Amino acid sequence: MNVLIYLVPMALLLGLTGLIGFMWTLKSGQYEDLDGAAVRILPDDDINDEQPRAKA
Amino acid sequence: MAEIIDLSSFVEHKAPGLAHMTLAVDGVGCAGCIRKIENGLTRLPGIVDARLNFTQRRLAVDWRDGEIDAARIVKTLADIGYPAHPFAPERVEADETRQARQLLRCLGVAGFAAMNVMLLSVSVWAGNVSDMTQETRDLFHWLSALIALPAAAYAGQPFFQSAWRALRSRALNMDVPISVGVVLALGLSVYETATHAVHAYFDSALMLLFFLLCGRTLDLAMRRKTRLFAGNLASLKAEFAHRFGGNGELVQVPVSALRPGDRVLVRPGELIPADGCVVDGSSDADESLVTGETVPRAVGPGATVYAGSINCSGALTVQVIAAGAGTLVDDVERLLQKATEAKSRTVRLADRAARLYAPVVHVTAALTAIGWLLAGASLHDAIVIAIAVLIVTCPCAIALAIPAVQVVAAGQLFRSSIILNSGDAIERLAEVDTIVFDKTGTLTLPEPKVDAVSVDPDILQRAARLALSSHHPLAVALAAEAREPVPYPGAVEEPGRGVRVTIEGREARLGSKSFCGLDENRNDELQPAAACDREASFIFFTHAGRTAAIPIRQTLRPDAEAVIAALVARGLNLVVLSGDRPEAVEPIARRLHLTHWLAGVTPADKIAAIEQLKARGRRVLMVGDGLNDAPALAAAHASLSPITAAHLTQAQADALFLGERLMPVLGAVTLTRRARRLMRENLALAVIYNAFAVPVAVAGLLTPLIAAAAMSGSSILVTLNALRARLVRDAPDETAVTPRTERARTDTAAGATESGLKSGLKTSLELVP
Numbered sequence: 006m007n008v009l010i011y012l013v014p015m016a017l018l019l020g021l022t023g024l025i026g027f028m029w030t031l032k033s034g035q036y037e038d039l040d041g042a043a044v045r046i047l048p049d050d051d052i053n054d055e056q057p058r059a060k061a
Numbered sequence: 062m063a064e065i066i067d068l069s070s071f072v073e074h075k076a077p078g079l080a081h082m083t084l085a086v087d088g089v090g091c092a093g094c095i096r097k098i099e100n101g102l103t104r105l106p107g108i109v110d111a112r113l114n115f116t117q118r119r120l121a122v123d124w125r126d127g128e129i130d131a132a133r134i135v136k137t138l139a140d141i142g143y144p145a146h147p148f149a150p151e152r153v154e155a156d157e158t159r160q161a162r163q164l165l166r167c168l169g170v171a172g173f174a175a176m177n178v179m180l181l182s183v184s185v186w187a188g189n190v191s192d193m194t195q196e197t198r199d200l201f202h203w204l205s206a207l208i209a210l211p212a213a214a215y216a217g218q219p220f221f222q223s224a225w226r227a228l229r230s231r232a233l234n235m236d237v238p239i240s241v242g243v244v245l246a247l248g249l250s251v252y253e254t255a256t257h258a259v260h261a262y263f264d265s266a267l268m269l270l271f272f273l274l275c276g277r278t279l280d281l282a283m284r285r286k287t288r289l290f291a292g293n294l295a296s297l298k299a300e301f302a303h304r305f306g307g308n309g310e311l312v313q314v315p316v317s318a319l320r321p322g323d324r325v326l327v328r329p330g331e332l333i334p335a336d337g338c339v340v341d342g343s344s345d346a347d348e349s350l351v352t353g354e355t356v357p358r359a360v361g362p363g364a365t366v367y368a369g370s371i372n373c374s375g376a377l378t379v380q381v382i383a384a385g386a387g388t389l390v391d392d393v394e395r396l397l398q399k400a401t402e403a404k405s406r407t408v409r410l411a412d413r414a415a416r417l418y419a420p421v422v423h424v425t426a427a428l429t430a431i432g433w434l435l436a437g438a439s440l441h442d443a444i445v446i447a448i449a450v451l452i453v454t455c456p457c458a459i460a461l462a463i464p465a466v467q468v469v470a471a472g473q474l475f476r477s478s479i480i481l482n483s484g485d486a487i488e489r490l491a492e493v494d495t496i497v498f499d500k501t502g503t504l505t506l507p508e509p510k511v512d513a514v515s516v517d518p519d520i521l522q523r524a525a526r527l528a529l530s531s532h533h534p535l536a537v538a539l540a541a542e543a544r545e546p547v548p549y550p551g552a553v554e555e556p557g558r559g560v561r562v563t564i565e566g567r568e569a570r571l572g573s574k575s576f577c578g579l580d581e582n583r584n585d586e587l588q589p590a591a592a593c594d595r596e597a598s599f600i601f602f603t604h605a606g607r608t609a610a611i612p613i614r615q616t617l618r619p620d621a622e623a624v625i626a627a628l629v630a631r632g633l634n635l636v637v638l639s640g641d642r643p644e645a646v647e648p649i650a651r652r653l654h655l656t657h658w659l660a661g662v663t664p665a666d667k668i669a670a671i672e673q674l675k676a677r678g679r680r681v682l683m684v685g686d687g688l689n690d691a692p693a694l695a696a697a698h699a700s701l702s703p704i705t706a707a708h709l710t711q712a713q714a715d716a717l718f719l720g721e722r723l724m725p726v727l728g729a730v731t732l733t734r735r736a737r738r739l740m741r742e743n744l745a746l747a748v749i750y751n752a753f754a755v756p757v758a759v760a761g762l763l764t765p766l767i768a769a770a771a772m773s774g775s776s777i778l779v780t781l782n783a784l785r786a787r788l789v790r791d792a793p794d795e796t797a798v799t800p801r802t803e804r805a806r807t808d809t810a811a812g813a814t815e816s817g818l819k820s821g822l823k824t825s826l827e828l829v830p
Contacts, residue, residue, distance in 0.1 A: 009197070013204065016180060024173040031165055041115030044092035 066301070066313040068131035071147030079109065082131055084120045084145040085293040086113065086138065094143070101141045105129055117289050119148060147315075154292060157285050164281060167216040168274040174212030175267040178205045179769075182264040186766050195257055202254040202261045209263040210247060216270050217243055219277060233419040235460065241423075242451045243269060249448045265452050265768045272776045273460045280464035283471050287481045302334035303327075305378075319381050327377045330532025332369065337379035339364045344375035347534055354641055369688050373534055414459060414744060426450045429759050442761070449763040453754045453771065461776050462743030465783035470736035473786065477728035478719040479701075486715035489699040490729055491737035492680045496628060497671060497697065499685035500639035500646055504653070505615040506721060507686065507705040509538045512597065512612040520609045523564065524602040527552060527571045531560045535600045536571070538613050559601075569604035577603040617649065618723040625653045627727050634679070638662045638670055640689050667693035684726055686710060701729060739786055743779045750775040 030036070073081045086098065095113050098120060102111035107128025113120045122134055131147065138145040181201045188198060217240070224236035243266050250261040301313045303326040311326060316334045319325065324340065327333050333346065345357035348370040357373050360366055366379060430447035434440065470487050474480075481487070498504050513521060525543035528536040530552035540546070549569075552562040559572015570577045579601060597612040618624075628635060637658035639646045646660040659670065671693055674681050683690065683697035686706035694700035694713040702714035711717060718725035754771045757763050 009200075017177060017204075017208070020173055020177045024169060027169040027173075028166065031162065031169070036165065038114045038116045041095065041113070044115060045095060047092040048096050 066132035066135075067318070068135065068147055068315070070315065070318050072131050074126075078126050079123060080126050080131075081121070081123050082134070083148045084122065084135070084138070085148045086118055086120050086143050086145045088143050089113065089115065089118050097141055098138065098143055101137060102134065105133070105137060108134075118293055120145065148292070154285075154288055157281065157288065161278070161281050161285060164219065164274060164278045167219060168271070168278055170212050171216035171267060171271040171274050174208050174216070175264065175271045177208050178264045178267050181205045182261075182765065182769070185261075189259060198259070199254065199257055202250075202263075205261065205263040206251055206254060209250075209267055213243060213247055213266055213270060216267075216274065220270075220273065233416065235414075235418070238419045238422045238451070238454070239269070239273060239460075242266075242454075245448045246452045249445065253445075260765050262449075262452055262765050262768065265765055265772065268769060268772055269452070272772070276461040276464045279468045283464070283468045283481075287471065287483075290480050321381050323381045325379050325381060327372045327379055328532065329372055329374055329376060330534065330537065331372055333366050333372055333377075333379065335368045335379075335381045337366055337381045339366060339377055340380050341378040342376050344377050345373040347371040347373050356642070367688075371534055418459065422451065422454045425454070425755065425759070432759075433761070446758070446761045446763075449761075449768070450755065450758040453758045453763055453768055454751055459744065459747045462747055462779050462783075463740050465780050466736050466739045466743060466786065469783050469786045470732060470739075473732050473736075474716070474729065477725055477732060478722075479725045479729050479732075480704075480717045480719070481715070482711075482717065483715050486699060487733045487736050488740070489680075489715060490682065490701075490733035493633070493682035493699055493730065495634040495636065495674055495679040496682045496684060496726070496730075497636045497638055497667075497674075497693070499683075499687060499690050500637055500649055501615065501641055502686040502705060503684050503690075503703060504621055504637070504649060504723070505617055507703065508541075509535070509598070509613045510616045511539055511542050512614055512616075513542060516609055516611050520602060520604070520607060521611065523569065523604060524571055524600075524609070524611060527560055527562055527569060527602070528600075530554060530562070531571070533572075535598055535613050536560070539571075539600060539611060564604060567605045569602070571600065571602045574599075574601050577601040577608065579603075579608065615645070615649075617652065618721060620722045620724050622653060624723040624727050625655065628730070629654075631730070633730070636670075636674075638667050638693070640664075640687065664689045664692050668696045671696050682730070701726060735786060739783055743782055746779055746782060747775060750778075 035042075068082075071082055075081050089095070089098070095115060098113050099111050102108050102120075102122060107125045109123040109125060111120060111122045120138075124134070135145055135147070181204055185193065185198055185201050187193075188201075220236045220239045220243070223234065224240040227234040227237060246262045246266040246269075250263050250266070253261050302316050302319055303311045304314050304319065305324045305326065306312045319335050325334055325337070329344065339360055339362050341362060343359070343361040346360050346366055347357045348354055348367060360377070365382075366377070426447045429450050430443045433443040433446055438446075467487055471481055474487075511521070511525075516524075521542060522544060525539050525541075526545070526547065527549055528539035529543060529546060529548040531537075531540075531554050549562040549564060552560050554560045555572070555576070559570055559576035561568055561570045561572075561576075563569070597614040599610045599612055602609050602611060625635065635655055635657065637646065637650055637655055639658070639660050640662055641660060643660035646658055650656075650658040659666075662670070667690065671681050671683065675698070680698040682699045682701065683694050684701045685691075685694055686703050688710055690702075690706075691710040691713045694702065694710060700714045700716075702711050702717050704711075704717050704719050706714070706717070716729060718729070750771065754763075754767075757767065
């Protein structure tokens with residue numbers, strides 16, 4: 006059972022990392038605009054603005 | 062228009078020299094829109110940041126003071142093609158946003174803790190049937206306590222606070238048994254751990270919190286979404302008024318910034334922005350939105366005009382008066398207040414369930430403890446079993462039963478063009494057995510339409526193009542018929558009389574009878590029907606010796622007949638209450654085969670009629686759009702308004718419907734009835750779960766493993782049942798073309814949901830006392 010000495014803290018640490026990650030996403034406003042994130046990925050920002058393009 | 066626009070009431074200053082404004086933006090539908098809006102704005106000088114929230118359809122703009130102003134930003138957006146209006150967030154909304162963040166944080170903590178404790182618990186359960194030593198089990202239990210206690214203290218706050226508030230006001234709510242259950246489960250587990258016992262309930266307590274928080278989050282998310290949409294609509298509809306400044310110059314201000322004593326200019330075709338007294342000018346006021354009366358009233362200096370009416374013919378200068386005693390809006394407000402107080406007394410299904418539930422649970426637990434003591438068990442064992450009962454009955458499934466259905470139903474209603482204003486509207490809409498309709502703007506379309514059949518198409522096209530140059534409401538209706546919306550160059554409007562222009566070398570005139578050179582008192586041969594057609598208003602057109610009287614009338618919503626027939630087929634009683642004249646109401650009622658109608662009804666009469674229906678045990682759904690309907694909307698059991706309704710009216714309605722069709726009314730009734738049936742099923746499922754779990758717990762056979770399985774099992778079952786609503790094909794959509802096919806479609810759609818509907822309908826009818 007010696008394996009528990011490092012496995013248990015490791016499991017807790019991983020869980021805690023997840024929680025901290027969640028809190029960070031919440032704090033940085035990533036749940037404010039869920040639909041926006043889905044569509045913002047579509048435009049090609051690197052292409053010149055002036056070129057007319059069909060709507061997505 | 063080189064007019065000054067004053068939007069300063071919407072601009073905030075978060076830092077010196079840095080201005081911030083939130084705008085509700087209309088017409089955003091795709092990724093391209095985001096880019097167009099954000100890039101279009103950031104290109105302007107002085108703009109620091111522009112970010113569009115696609116979910117909320119709101120734009121946050123920051124700019125450096127002095128380099129650009131709010132009006133320029135709004136104008137730029139309009140030029141890009143997106144009408145926008147500054148948005149002043151309500152207090153409620155800010156509160157809910159804060160609450161939603163807090164709930165999400167609690168949900169995160171509860172989720173993390175539940176996962177980790179479960180990890181340890183599963184090991185213990187596995188170890189208990191194999192070779193785990195007592196030391197290892199104790200270590201795992203202590204580790205669980207280390208995670209569970211602080212996590213529950215944090216994530217349980219929403220429940221503890223609410224339970225404490227309820228207890229302080231000597232009441233019971235759902236949160237009381239929840240809080241008691243969680244605290245006792247944790248306390249017992251710590252005691253058991255300290256005494257090296259085999260079972261600890263840390264995982265049950267945390268899982269309970271996690272599931273309950275899911276329910277709360279869903280519930281709040283739905284309420285926030287509907288409030289967001291309602292808020293956006295309200296600000297997009299916000300009107301501007303032309304106010305005279307100190308030096309007689311005109312300034313455009315939002316109507317909300319008008320104060321008593323201000324003088325405003327109302328041009329022909331514009332809405333009168335506030336209650337007031339006419340100082341200068343004379344015109345006709347179309348008060349159909351306020352009173353339902355479709356014939357305009359002549360107003361001159363000294364006359365009182367009401368907010369929401371349309372100025373038809375001449376420019377008016379109006380002095381804004383305080384909503385003092387005796388004005389129409391004041392009357393309406395007073396009636397409203399009374400009606401709203403009465404409504405807040407109806408109890409929601411969830412609260413009714415909670416009121417019943419809490420005492421039953423506590424009494425069962427107490428009886429269990431006493432029973433075991435009498436049967437000779439030790440005090441420790443009796444308490445452990447009683448707490449197990451409390452844990453297992455904690456209303457996990459009950460707390461999810463209703464929010465889960467509400468979220469699914471709100472989404473479905475939204476797809477059927479219905480926007481909910483209040484969360485408990487679903488339950489109330491489902492209960493109605495009588496529908497009271499307003500006529501103008503509800504059964505009929507809000508804007509009058511040209512009766513094109515009786516007019517030569519060539520003349521109609523010329524008249525329509527000429528009408529583009531006028532602001533008169535009748536001309537606006539006529540202009541909608543123009544195939545190419547290009548106004549004739551050089552058209553001259555004579556306020557209050559008509560428009561004239563030279564086409565192909567000869568003068569064309571559009572306007573009143575006398576303006577077109579016809580004898581005012583003669584009902585001439587050109588339109589014999591005109592004399593007896595009292596429903597329609599006429600606009601006259603003359604060009605090159607040809608004359609035409611173009612009838613413009615209130616038209617029924619395109620699917621009104623089919624929807625009314627379908628509602629009658631579902632056993633609903635329909636009544637029409639209109640503020641309009643009997644001769645305008647009667648033909649409409651006849652066409653819809655409605656026998657119960659009343660005309661010339663005042664707002665107070667409408668309430669009286671609804672009260673009468675209520676006294677006979679009817680649950681009334683009021684559908685109306687006028688300012689005169691607002692008190693009736695509040696008094697009725699449930700209420701619906703078209704999106705075109707007056708501002709105050711919209712605020713009162715439980716739900717708003719979009720579009721030209723009446724179909725959403727039918728959709729609202731069928732969808733909410735289905736939702737209500739699902740809510741009841743869910744509550745029944747939760748009760749069945751308890752019927753199995755409670756005896757096991759009372760018998761003292763409950764282990765943490767069984768508790769965990771039962772709890773998550775019932776929660777998942779309830780959620781799946783709520784999602785079942787999405788499997789049924791959505792009721793009638795908005796794409797039908799002609800009334801005839803529409804009728805056929807309605808019938809098939811009705812058939813598809815009929816079997817499901819019948820039971821729901823029957824139960825809800827049986828419930829009416």
